[in-house]
Amino acid sequence: MIKKKKVTWLMIASISEEEKNYAEEYGVEALETLFEEKQINIFDLERNSSI
Structure with missing residues (x-):
């Protein structure tokens, strides 16, 4: 029998800091949308702020 696990x-x-403030004011979804619209690579640790 296989046990079910939740992942x-x-x-x-x-x-x-500016992106954090933006997310606090407009919501995380708005920040994610901004990243998508500006084609931001969120995995680039050397990137500039999108705000």
């Missing part, structure tokens, strides 16, 4: 995926992305 939760977690992700951490480095963001600037």
